Amino acid sequence: MNSYQLILTETKDRVGLITLNRPKSYNALNQQILTELMDALAHFDKQKDIGSMLITGNQKSFAAGADISSMVDSSPEEMRKSPFIPTFGLIRDIKKPILAAVSGYCLGGGLELAMSCDLITASETASFGQPEINLGIIPGAGGTQRLTRAVGKSLAMEMILNNRLLSAEEALSFGLINHVYPLDEYLERSIELAQQISRRAPLAIQTAKSAINAAFEGNLSEGLEKERDLFYDLFATEDQQEGMKAFLEKRPAVWSGR
Ligand code: DAK
DSSP states (O other), X not given: OOOOSSEEEEEOSSEEEEEEOOGGGXXXXXXXXXXHHHHHHHHHHHOTTOOEEEEEOOSSEXXXXXXXXXXXXXXXXXXXXXXXHHHHGGGGGOOSOEEEEXXXXXXXXHHHHHHHSSEEEEXXXXXXXXXXXXXXXXXXXXXXXXXXXXXXXXXXXXXXXXXXXXXXXXHHHTTSOSEEEOTTTHHHHHHHHHHHHHTSOHHXXXXXXXXXXXXXXXXXXXXXXXXXXXXXXXXTSHHHHHHHHHHHTTSOOOOOOO
């Protein structure tokens, strides 16, 4: 693994844990932190003993958005040429599930990052928002699209047009996130959830992620077709044989990832 300045990485029993570590600016996402994050995700994605990745921040802030100081004087051309979005978009190439464990501020590009992950958990102090309107801009890293699909048009309109922030409980009730945990337990419980997923059949997990993303991104007919193809392909794997034999032989399955 490369050495990083703005993130911390460690392995927690089949989970690649990545901690955004720019606490003085509430983990504002500059180009370097994003580059390091994507590099670490790609690294863990290739490791055979890792089943999922978890991105977190600190108790006060998951990430307060893109770094405003790096954008303030930019022209449209400079923003178009910025490597921010190409780097941000690399998260879509990651095959293993990614969980975002959020505490404190999850704003702007921070929420767009969390929504680019596959599951979101939160501490009870988390708050979610797209406050770009306060800066005279709109979300540009997927916020208008992913938030609308996650919570529906009316609420997305209110969050983006009028900076409505959601508490963790609200985000849970609107289907934006998976779980809310007490502040002193959220990281441990989120890691446990990632570990549970990591212990499951690796190829089926990655295939399921890809099929669910097809539902999120495309139309129903294409999604159904893709699901069927992926389903058939899994019958070429040792894990399918093992999973079904283990069920019939009334024993736990041992996954090989082949
Ligand atoms: N950028 C830079 N610095 C930030 C920051 C941010 N997003 N958020 C916080 N900080 C810094 C503050 O400047 C301050 O630094 P110092 O003054 O101590 O040096 C420090 O973090 C602590 O912040 P505050 O003093 O403001 O702390 P408070 O507790 O009073 O308030 C807050 C916390 C998170 C509510 C507040 O800091 C805040 O409102 N932050 C800004 C939130 C925001 O507007 N987020 C959206 C950013 S825009 C792109 C696509 C998308 C994007 C970019 C490019 N392309 C297509 C190329 C994404 C854009 C965004 O995310």
